[in-house]
Amino acid sequence: MIRREAEQIIRSLLRGFPIVTVTGPRQSGKTTLAKAVFADKPYASLEDPDVRLFAREDTRAFLERFPDGAVLDEVQRCPEIFSYLQSIVDADGRMGLYVLTGSQHFGLLSGITQSLAGRTAFVELLPFSLEELSKAGKQPLNLEEMLFKGGYPPLYDREVAVRAWFNAYVTAYLERDVRQVSNVQDLEAFHRFVRLCAGRCGQLLNLSSLADDCGISRNTAKGWISVLETSYVLFQLRPHFANFNKRLVKTPKLYFYDVGLAAWLLGIEAPHQLETHPLRGNLFETFVVAELMKSFLNRGERPQLSFWRDSNGVEVDVLIERAGRIMPLEIKSGRTVTREFFSSIDKWSALAGHTAVDPTLVYGGADSYRMKGRRVVSWRKIGPDLLGIPAP
Known part of the structure; x- marks a missing residue:
C-alpha cells in the first residue's frame, strides 16, 4: 500500500476529536486510509444496501454494535446517523471513536454541520500526490505519462488500462453521484458538459459561453458546475482581491482535481499525444494547481x-x-x-x-x-x- 501523507494528520486529530471525517472523490483511497488508521476497529459500509437499511430502520441498535467506535464508510448515504452519533460521543467522552468517510461534499457537510459541529475534524483526501508516488517509487517516468495517468490509486495498485478505468469510473460513480445530488434528466447533455469543462480547464469560467456550447441554460450550467464541485471532480480558483489601483478580472478559473480524468475527457488516448496537444499547457497548469491543493490538504491546512x-x-x-x-x-x-x-x-x-x-x-x-x-x-x-x- 502506498503510504498517504494525510495519515499523520488524521492520527493527530483523533487525539483531540471524537470523530474525524474524511471526504474526497470516489476511489481516492478514503476507505483504505481509514482502515489503516483504525486497523483494530470494526468497519461498516453504508453503500451496502443491507447495512444501510439496518442503519436507517434502527440507528440506535446499529451503532450499539460499535461500543468502542468504528469506521463508517460513505455516511452521506444515511444522514440519520449524525444526530445519534452526537448523543453517543457526548455521553462517552472519549476521543478517537469514529472515522467517517464520504464522497459528496455538500450533502455530507450540511448533515454534519447540523449535528456534529465541534465534534468532528475534517480531512479532504484527493488522489495520490506526486510526493506520495515519488516516495513509493511509483512516479511516472515523464511528464506526459503523469498528465495522462493522473493520481487515482487504482491506476497504481492494479493492472488496468488507463482509459478503460476512467471510462468505468465515469459510468459507475460520476453518473450515480449526479443522480443522487441533482435531478439531471439528460445524461448525454451532462456528459457533453463535463467534456466541455475539461476543454476549459485552466481558463476563466464563462458560464454563458459554456451553456451556449452545450445547448443548455446558464442556470443549468451553474447548477451542473455545483454538482461537479460536490462530487470532487472540479474546483474554482478565485481571483486575488488586491488590485494595486488596477482593474482586475473577477471571474474564477476552472480546474480539475485530477489531470488524468481531464485528459481522458478530452479524448487523449496515449501519453505521446500530450507532447504537442493544444491544451498541453492547460493540463500542466491543472496538474500543478491540484498538486498545490494536495500539499495543503494532506497536512490539514486550508489552501490559500x-x-x-x-x-x-x-x-x-x-x-x-x-x-x-x-x-x-x-x-x-x-x-x-x-x-x-x-x-x-x-x-x-x-x-x-x-x-x-x-x-x-x-x-x-x-x-x-x-x-x-x-x-x-x-x-x-x-x-x-x-x-x-x-x-x-
Missing part, C-alpha cells in the same frame, strides 16, 4: 490559493498566501526556461513590494535552481517543501 489578472491581460497563475506574505508562482509546460517566463511574476512582485516572497517558476523541465532571485522548480519537485509547509 488564488490568481491575479488585470484588465491588460497580465496574469500570475497562482498566488500562495502564508503568514501574511504572498508567493507568486508562474506555470509553464515548456522544458526550456526563457526570459519571458518571468515577465508576469516580475511585474506583480514590483507592484506587491515587501508582501511578495520567493517568486517561483514551475516548468516542464528536469532541473531546479535559482536565477536572479527567482526559484526555478522542476515539475518533479512540486510538493510541500516548495511551499515551506511543515510536516504535521
Whole structure:
C-alpha cells in the first residue's frame, strides 16, 4: 500500500476529536486510509444496501454494535446517523471513536454541520500526490505519462488500462453521484458538459459561453458546475482581491482535481499525444494547481490559493498566501526556461513590494535552481517543501 501523507494528520486529530471525517472523490483511497488508521476497529459500509437499511430502520441498535467506535464508510448515504452519533460521543467522552468517510461534499457537510459541529475534524483526501508516488517509487517516468495517468490509486495498485478505468469510473460513480445530488434528466447533455469543462480547464469560467456550447441554460450550467464541485471532480480558483489601483478580472478559473480524468475527457488516448496537444499547457497548469491543493490538504491546512489578472491581460497563475506574505508562482509546460517566463511574476512582485516572497517558476523541465532571485522548480519537485509547509 502506498503510504498517504494525510495519515499523520488524521492520527493527530483523533487525539483531540471524537470523530474525524474524511471526504474526497470516489476511489481516492478514503476507505483504505481509514482502515489503516483504525486497523483494530470494526468497519461498516453504508453503500451496502443491507447495512444501510439496518442503519436507517434502527440507528440506535446499529451503532450499539460499535461500543468502542468504528469506521463508517460513505455516511452521506444515511444522514440519520449524525444526530445519534452526537448523543453517543457526548455521553462517552472519549476521543478517537469514529472515522467517517464520504464522497459528496455538500450533502455530507450540511448533515454534519447540523449535528456534529465541534465534534468532528475534517480531512479532504484527493488522489495520490506526486510526493506520495515519488516516495513509493511509483512516479511516472515523464511528464506526459503523469498528465495522462493522473493520481487515482487504482491506476497504481492494479493492472488496468488507463482509459478503460476512467471510462468505468465515469459510468459507475460520476453518473450515480449526479443522480443522487441533482435531478439531471439528460445524461448525454451532462456528459457533453463535463467534456466541455475539461476543454476549459485552466481558463476563466464563462458560464454563458459554456451553456451556449452545450445547448443548455446558464442556470443549468451553474447548477451542473455545483454538482461537479460536490462530487470532487472540479474546483474554482478565485481571483486575488488586491488590485494595486488596477482593474482586475473577477471571474474564477476552472480546474480539475485530477489531470488524468481531464485528459481522458478530452479524448487523449496515449501519453505521446500530450507532447504537442493544444491544451498541453492547460493540463500542466491543472496538474500543478491540484498538486498545490494536495500539499495543503494532506497536512490539514486550508489552501490559500488564488490568481491575479488585470484588465491588460497580465496574469500570475497562482498566488500562495502564508503568514501574511504572498508567493507568486508562474506555470509553464515548456522544458526550456526563457526570459519571458518571468515577465508576469516580475511585474506583480514590483507592484506587491515587501508582501511578495520567493517568486517561483514551475516548468516542464528536469532541473531546479535559482536565477536572479527567482526559484526555478522542476515539475518533479512540486510538493510541500516548495511551499515551506511543515510536516504535521
